[in-house]
Amino acid sequence: MNTWQKISRGETQIDFVGLRRRWFYMSAALLVISALTAGIFGLNLGLEFTGGVQVQTDNRSGVSVGELEATLTELGVVDSRIQEIDEGRGIRIQTGPIPVDIEDEMVASVATAVGAPPEDVNRQAVGPTFGALVARRALLALGVFLGAVVIFISIRLQWKMALSGIVALLHDLLITIGIYAITRFEVTPATVVAALTVLGYSLYDTVVVFDRVRELEGDYGDVLTYTEIVNRSMNMVLARSINTSLTSLIPVGSILFVGSLILGAAPLRDFSLALFVGIAAGTYSSIFVASPLLALWREREVAWMDQSRRVARRRGGSEPEEAVEVEEAPKPAPTSSDLFSMEGSMPPRPPKRRRSRRRPR
Amino acid sequence: MLRRVIGLLIVVGIAWGGLVAVYLVGVEPKLGLDLQGGTSVVLTAPDDTDPDVMEYAVDIMRRRIEDVGGVQEPEISISGGTTVLVQLPGVQNEQQALDAIGRTGRLSFRPVLDSTPGLEGPLVTNTTDPPGNEVEGGSDESAVITTTTTLTLPEVPEGVDPVTGYTIEDDPDEVAYLPNFTLFGAEVLTLGPAEMTGSDVSQALPGFNNTSAQWVVNLSLNSEGSELFATLTGEAAAFAIGDPRRQIAIVLDGRIIASPQVSEDVVAGVGIAGGDAVITLGNDPAAEEQAQNLAVILRYGSLPVAFERSQVEKVSATLGSDSLQIGLVSGIAGLALVAVVLLLYYRALGLVAVLGISVFGALLIAIYALLGHFQGVTLTLAGVTGIIVAIGITADSYIVYFERIKDELRAGRTVPSAATQGFQTAFRTILTADTVSLLGATLLWVLTVGAVKGFALSLGIATILDIFVARSFTRRAAWILAHTPVGRSGWLSLPAAAGERR
Numbered sequence: 001m002n003t004w005q006k007i008s009r010g011e012t013q014i015d016f017v018g019l020r021r022r023w024f025y026m027s028a029a030l031l032v033i034s035a036l037t038a039g040i041f042g043l044n045l046g047l048e049f050t051g052g053v054q055v056q057t058d059n060r061s062g063v064s065v066g067e068l069e070a071t072l073t074e075l076g077v078v079d080s081r082i083q084e085i086d087e088g089r090g091i092r093i094q095t096g097p098i099p100v101d102i103e104d105e106m107v108a109s110v111a112t113a114v115g116a117p118p119e120d121v122n123r124q125a126v127g128p129t130f131g132a133l134v135a136r137r138a139l140l141a142l143g144v145f146l147g148a149v150v151i152f153i154s155i156r157l158q159w160k161m162a163l164s165g166i167v168a169l170l171h172d173l174l175i176t177i178g179i180y181a182i183t184r185f186e187v188t189p190a191t192v193v194a195a196l197t198v199l200g201y202s203l204y205d206t207v208v209v210f211d212r213v214r215e216l217e218g219d220y221g222d223v224l225t226y227t228e229i230v231n232r233s234m235n236m237v238l239a240r241s242i243n244t245s246l247t248s249l250i251p252v253g254s255i256l257f258v259g260s261l262i263l264g265a266a267p268l269r270d271f272s273l274a275l276f277v278g279i280a281a282g283t284y285s286s287i288f289v290a291s292p293l294l295a296l297w298r299e300r301e302v303a304w305m306d307q308s309r310r311v312a313r314r315r316g317g318s319e320p321e322e323a324v325e326v327e328e329a330p331k332p333a334p335t336s337s338d339l340f341s342m343e344g345s346m347p348p349r350p351p352k353r354r355r356s357r358r359r360p361r
Numbered sequence: 362m363l364r365r366v367i368g369l370l371i372v373v374g375i376a377w378g379g380l381v382a383v384y385l386v387g388v389e390p391k392l393g394l395d396l397q398g399g400t401s402v403v404l405t406a407p408d409d410t411d412p413d414v415m416e417y418a419v420d421i422m423r424r425r426i427e428d429v430g431g432v433q434e435p436e437i438s439i440s441g442g443t444t445v446l447v448q449l450p451g452v453q454n455e456q457q458a459l460d461a462i463g464r465t466g467r468l469s470f471r472p473v474l475d476s477t478p479g480l481e482g483p484l485v486t487n488t489t490d491p492p493g494n495e496v497e498g499g500s501d502e503s504a505v506i507t508t509t510t511t512l513t514l515p516e517v518p519e520g521v522d523p524v525t526g527y528t529i530e531d532d533p534d535e536v537a538y539l540p541n542f543t544l545f546g547a548e549v550l551t552l553g554p555a556e557m558t559g560s561d562v563s564q565a566l567p568g569f570n571n572t573s574a575q576w577v578v579n580l581s582l583n584s585e586g587s588e589l590f591a592t593l594t595g596e597a598a599a600f601a602i603g604d605p606r607r608q609i610a611i612v613l614d615g616r617i618i619a620s621p622q623v624s625e626d627v628v629a630g631v632g633i634a635g636g637d638a639v640i641t642l643g644n645d646p647a648a649e650e651q652a653q654n655l656a657v658i659l660r661y662g663s664l665p666v667a668f669e670r671s672q673v674e675k676v677s678a679t680l681g682s683d684s685l686q687i688g689l690v691s692g693i694a695g696l697a698l699v700a701v702v703l704l705l706y707y708r709a710l711g712l713v714a715v716l717g718i719s720v721f722g723a724l725l726i727a728i729y730a731l732l733g734h735f736q737g738v739t740l741t742l743a744g745v746t747g748i749i750v751a752i753g754i755t756a757d758s759y760i761v762y763f764e765r766i767k768d769e770l771r772a773g774r775t776v777p778s779a780a781t782q783g784f785q786t787a788f789r790t791i792l793t794a795d796t797v798s799l800l801g802a803t804l805l806w807v808l809t810v811g812a813v814k815g816f817a818l819s820l821g822i823a824t825i826l827d828i829f830v831a832r833s834f835t836r837r838a839a840w841i842l843a844h845t846p847v848g849r850s851g852w853l854s855l856p857a858a859a860g861e862r863r
Contacts, residue, residue, distance in 0.1 A: 009767070010771075048672075100670050104456060121677065122675055124675070126673075127669060127670065129405070129669070133671075137813075141809050145804045149800065152797065157793075200820070204798055239764055240764040243702075247702060251699060251752055258690065271746055275746070
């Protein structure tokens with residue numbers, strides 16, 4: 001049976017929790033890179049956040065950048081950036097925040113200069129305070145959302161699951177920010193939308209995974225340690241996680257690659273990158289960050305520590321913690337074949353029982 | 362079996378039939394300006410602006426935009442408390458529209474110098490309608506036609522429309538000719554320069570005078586205003602009752618809002634002193650509303666708040682349609698790939714998923730078409746993003762369910778039982794996860810401004826649809842499939858997709 005069939009059947013035996021250091025180191029490295037890049041280079045904030053004016057239009061008359069610059073200087077617009085786009089067929093002008101009346105005049109004179117009717121001139125102008133307002137509202141929404149989600153998951157699942165999920169979410173968010181810092185893609189309100197989506201997505205994914213953990217807690221709570229339960233859940237939902245991220249990444253990837261990189265639609269590019277990275281990170285972090293974190297945390301609960309001891313006694317071995325530690329022995333970086341042949345911390349599958357916690361219909 | 366097949370057909374019928382029906386009656390999703398082309402302007406008022414004032418300001422803006430003309434369906438709405446979103450699809454006179462929105466007009470109180478009955482100003486009124494001749498409203502129409510057909514443009518001073526004889530752009534410091542529509546018909550009033558402005562008014566409240574049984578507006582003036590008002594009314598009181606010059610015109614943005622006559626007990630040369638005045642509006646049912654509107658206008662003067670132009674986004678029709686096209690092409694390409702993956706991996710169940718997503722998509726488009734038609738909701742680029750994300754979430758619902766079916770099959774259940782039981786558990790997971798999405802969508806909708814709102818709306822609608830489709834379509838379809846030979850054995854079957862040999 002090949003690896004994929006194993007995944008598909010939920011029969012892989014990957015020790016997600018035992019190998020946590022690998023995942024944690026990897027995440028830590030990504031986070032450090034993200035934080036450093038964002039910290040040193042900052043983000044390429046769009047007009048919406050910095051304030052300013054962008055004018056974009058076809059250059060019908062073939063006016064040169066220099067001539068345009070002179071026109072703008074005449075109006076008193078000094079701090080401007082003029083570039084040719086579409087292989088010289090178009091013109092894009094960006095300026096800092098300027099007074100409204102000068103802005104209107106500028107658009108009119110640019111339209112005259114390039115010989116385009118005013119209705120064909122694209123303009124985007126943002127007052128310096130408005131961007132801050134948009135950002136502030138989005139942050140507020142984010143804060144309230146996180147609070148509400150913690151409460152909801154705490155009620156529906158468990159509060160430790162809620163907090164582990166939030167950690168995974170912040171992890172995804174920081175990585176997304178890092179990618180934007182590295183690629184220098186512009187951060188626009190559309191990007192913020194995408195980032196918010198990523199949060200929703202990351203949580204959604206974590207909820208699906210934890211829902212299974214909680215279910216198995218009911219089924220195997222008396223025969224397995226918590227770590228084993230988490231591991232088993234992860235192996236069971238692995239096929240779903242891979243399929244889901246695939247089906248979500250395909251449409252987004254299609255927009256990112258076909259839509260924006262090949263056909264060249266900048267507004268689409270700005271958000272599809274965030275979505276792409278974020279969804280990928282969201283799937284990863286549900287399995288490799290949130291779950292090991294949850295296992296570690298709950299293993300420290302008295303009831304589960306007792307359970308681990310009982311399980312160890314029953315199997316006649318040593319404390320299970322040590323068994324996990326053995327797994328941590330230095331090894332070369334895992335290749336995929338390595339991962340799937342991992343043995344040790346998974347006990348043989350107990351006979352499948354009918355679930356006891358079935359709801360009456 | 363038959364019952365479920367019929368149920369399934371009804372759901373598919375509603376979705377596809379609904380979409381076709383909606384398009385047949387000509388209702389289509391309304392595209393946002395970023396996809397259709399147009400200008401959108403965000404104006405921001407100071408933080409503590411009263412909601413009533415905002416609404417009043419929006420009214421003024423709407424009127425001004427309509428005056429500019431050349432704008433199809435301007436949409437002006439208050440979003441997020443103190444911001445106003447003005448959307449102008451396909452504007453011709455973009456610059457005038459922009460100017461008109463933000464301009465602070467002036468409220469002025471002016472003496473009436475003369476009244477010309479009819480619809481034309483005194484400077485263009487000619488032989489067909491001699492001044493001073495009382496004409497009823499109805500015959501004025503013909504008067505207009507006569508003059509315009511045999512048109513010889515009279516010499517008019519600059520700033521006066523040669524056809525109508527109205528002042529084009531009202532300057533409160535100059536004489537103006539403005540139309541006034543009263544219960545007794547139309548007239549054009551010749552107004553003197555403003556003697557008092559809106560800033561002299563300290564308070565204006567609507568009320569009902571019990572003694573006279575009339576709706577009134579109680580006006581209070583500040584100390585400077587009191588003197589000016591006394592002079593103004595004193596001058597007007599010099600004319601006899603019924604003389605048009607005994608009126609005071611209240612003018613806002615070049616429109617006569619009211620022209621009350623100074624009452625008979627006011628002494629000429631003295632006027633209404635003391636800084637308080639009462640404007641009586643009458644006792645008919647409309648008077649109450651009139652009193653309230655007038656009070657608001659008097660209280661807040663012209664455009665009541667200093668709006669800051671926070672954002673202008675002008676998207677040309679070409680750029681808009683480019684974005685739309687690219688979004689559609691890549692979205693459809695992506696969807697097709699997803700369908701292929703689902704079909705290959707889940708086989709017959711994949712077909713259920715693909716059909717389910719089509720039901721989901723048809724419903725979503727139909728809902729957007731209806732919302733656009735009845736509520737003016739537009740589909741923006743951010744909204745399209747929400748939909749793409751939602752497709753991912755919907756596809757996930759199928760995957761969660763199908764993986765469950767596979768688990769149940771491996772645990773030894775029969776195919777029909779695995780389909781039924783799998784749905785029970787999967788649906789709980791789907792509900793939990795969708796609740797999180799819905800929570801996020803709702804909070805974003807309530808708390809954010811601008812583009813994010815469009816995203817939140819589409820995500821919210823799609824999440825609810827996901828639950829609906831799972832419950833009404835997917836469950837039935839999977840059940841039916843599990844009870845047919847195709848679903849039970851063979852390469853396409855559920856066990857085959859689960860990797861079980863039966």
